[in-house]
Amino acid sequence: MAPVDEQLFVLMSGVDYGDPHLYTVFERELRERLEEDRPLRVYLGVDPTASSLTLGHTVPLRKLRQFQEFGHHAIFLIGDYTALIGDPSDKNKLRPMLTPEEVKRNEATYFEQAAKFLDPGRTEVRHNSEWLADLKLLDVIRLTSKFTVAEMLRRETFRKRFEAGDAIFLHEFLYALMQGYDAYALACDVQIGGTEQLFNLMAGRKIQEDAGQRPHVPITLPILVGTDGKTKMSKSAGNYIGIDEPPEVQYGKVMSLPDEVLPEYFVLATNLDRALVASIIEGLRKGERNPMEEKKRLARTIVAECWGEEAARRAEAYFERTVQRKEVPEDAPTFPVRGTETLLEVIVAAGLAPSKREAKRLFQQRAVTVDGQVAEEGATAKPGSVVQVGKRRWLRLVEP
RNA sequence: GGAGGGAUGGCCGAGUGGCUAAUGGCAGCAGACUGUAAAUCUGCCGCGCGAAAGCGCUACGGGGGUUCGAAUCCUCCUCCCUCCA
Numbered sequence: 001m002a003p004v005d006e007q008l009f010v011l012m013s014g015v016d017y018g019d020p021h022l023y024t025v026f027e028r029e030l031r032e033r034l035e036e037d038r039p040l041r042v043y044l045g046v047d048p049t050a051s052s053l054t055l056g057h058t059v060p061l062r063k064l065r066q067f068q069e070f071g072h073h074a075i076f077l078i079g080d081y082t083a084l085i086g087d088p089s090d091k092n093k094l095r096p097m098l099t100p101e102e103v104k105r106n107e108a109t110y111f112e113q114a115a116k117f118l119d120p121g122r123t124e125v126r127h128n129s130e131w132l133a134d135l136k137l138l139d140v141i142r143l144t145s146k147f148t149v150a151e152m153l154r155r156e157t158f159r160k161r162f163e164a165g166d167a168i169f170l171h172e173f174l175y176a177l178m179q180g181y182d183a184y185a186l187a188c189d190v191q192i193g194g195t196e197q198l199f200n201l202m203a204g205r206k207i208q209e210d211a212g213q214r215p216h217v218p219i220t221l222p223i224l225v226g227t228d229g230k231t232k233m234s235k236s237a238g239n240y241i242g243i244d245e246p247p248e249v250q251y252g253k254v255m256s257l258p259d260e261v262l263p264e265y266f267v268l269a270t271n272l273d274r275a276l277v278a279s280i281i282e283g284l285r286k287g288e289r290n291p292m293e294e295k296k297r298l299a300r301t302i303v304a305e306c307w308g309e310e311a312a313r314r315a316e317a318y319f320e321r322t323v324q325r326k327e328v329p330e331d332a333p334t335f336p337v338r339g340t341e342t343l344l345e346v347i348v349a350a351g352l353a354p355s356k357r358e359a360k361r362l363f364q365q366r367a368v369t370v371d372g373q374v375a376e377e378g379a380t381a382k383p384g385s386v387v388q389v390g391k392r393r394w395l396r397l398v399e400p
Numbered sequence: 401g402g403a404g405g406g407a408u409g410g411c412c413g414a415g416u417g418g419c420u421a422a423u424g425g426c427a428g429c430a431g432a433c434u435g436u437a438a439a440u441c442u443g444c445c446g447c448g449c450g451a452a453a454g455c456g457c458u459a460c461g462g463g464g465g466u467u468c469g470a471a472u473c474c475u476c477c478u479c480c481c482u483c484c485a
Contacts, residue, residue: 228427229438231411238410238427256437292436323437358429361444365430378451390430391437 004034007070013274014063014267016195016222029217033189040189042067045128045182046114047079048106053113054240055302056224056233059268060192061117063221066271067190068119075124075186076114078107081132082178085171113243116306131185132178143177146210147203152176155199180204188216195220224268229258247303251315252392254299255323259291262298270301328386332394337381343368346381352393362389 001007008031017023033040044064046057068074083103111125152173153159161168176199183191183204191201198220205215223232226239233240241253257265263281266272272280280297283289296316304312321327335350344359347368353359362368363377369388370379381387387395 226427230426236411252437254437259436259438262438290435291438295436295438319437355447356449357447358445362430365444367430 001034001037001071004031007034010066010274011063011070011219013277014059014221015219017198017218017220018195026217026219030190030219033217040067040072041075041187042072042190042192043075043077043183043186043188044192045077045079045082045179046110047083048103048110049083052109052235053243054233054235055243055269056226056240057114058117058243059221059224060194061114062269062271063192063219065118067192068122072190073124074118074122075126075188076111076118077182077186078111078125078127079179079182080104080107080127081129082175082182085175085178116243126186128178128182128185132181135181140174140177143181143207144174146206147173147177157196176200176203177207180207183216184208184211184213187213189214190217190219192219192221195222221268222264225261225264227253227257229261241302243306247307247311247315248318250303250306251299251312251319252323254302255295255319257295257298259295262291262294265298265302266294270298271305272301322392328388328394328396332386332396334396334398336400337383337397338400339380339382341381342377343370343375343379343381343387344377346395346397347387347389350395352387352389352395 008027011030012027015023015026017026042064044060046060064074064076080100080103083106084100115123153162158168158172179197179200180203183201184207187208191204193201198218201216201218201220205218208215225231226233226237227241228237228239231237231239235242241250245253254265262284266277266280270277280289280294284291284294296319299319300312300316303315318329322329333350335346337346341349344356344363347353347359347362348356353362360377363375366374367390368375370382370385375387381397383397383399385397387397389395
């Protein structure tokens, strides 16, 4: 296996426990395991609560991949049983419990997409219903007896809700225990998760230890911010980059990220060589590297990791043509016109604007051009001309 | 079983009878600028008619009501939360 120092450099990259002391401790623990020079059992658990993944979901997947590339044994655990409860970790309110049918439906697409970021042939896929479904009430009670109420209430998410007078249901306490039990059932050496899950991972250590197992090394990663550069990337917030979105869309979304988040994106959302990543970040900080060039590299990398090199080249070329050189893309959608319709009608009919009111505003803002000339709202749509709305919407008018 | 609090536009969150298509923030869109679709600045940001002023329609969990007029008051219903027992 690769030298321990080399492994450690890569594996600890981006890792954050929210506490420098913990970092030292866990880094040492990981070093000890790596020195045993054997494939470690590394597990990542994912609850199939959503049917399609965002770039944010790929952060822990990439970490698992890194372990895999060093020859460690990767376990992808589908939390089909825990999903029924709902992880309270990242929420300040109760999470809805899913039905078994919903879980099943999400699960298939989930792994299919996750597999893009793993080496699927070398990944062991498990479900936690395999062991959790068989626990007897007595087993569960024994598990709960290892934890105290004070311990639970010290946890930030619960504490805040408790202090705010919000409801905390008993089953929410159980979530951490279930995830902890997974670690024990898998007899894992390492568990990967988001920083907000540290509590759950620590619960796992405790359960393993009580059962006479060596507690695993937690590897927690920060939450990836969304395209707004501020809040957590999520579908519902609309600030996401979906891994099944078209290459051009992904590329564009990356290019619209605020410059400040480039470092964290390079660390968390790419598989680029860690030494290179470090030098990029350093270069950006010192102003020796051009943010735009680096952002293009980031965009290219992310698209390539989702769709392949070829798609990344295409997306980049598209961006350079349309945005940087402001050319009309040759694949601009066409729209048949007789020459009697008004531009306004055509823009709405072609879907370049959601409503007439909105289209009217676009005209008022001088955002509509025909063959490069700013067009007025009353103009008629003539076949053979090219309409551009804003920076990224085009239409080629053709004979019907 | 009892008492009380809440449900507002994509999200967060003001508003407690007309001045409210509804403060503000975020997200989004446009223009300017630029090193990029970054940052910054400015404007827009329910739908329809109208060149425009303007007019109309729909909207504050759901139904019904009071009123010249309701997101705001009353009533019933649904869902959520808290406290006491």
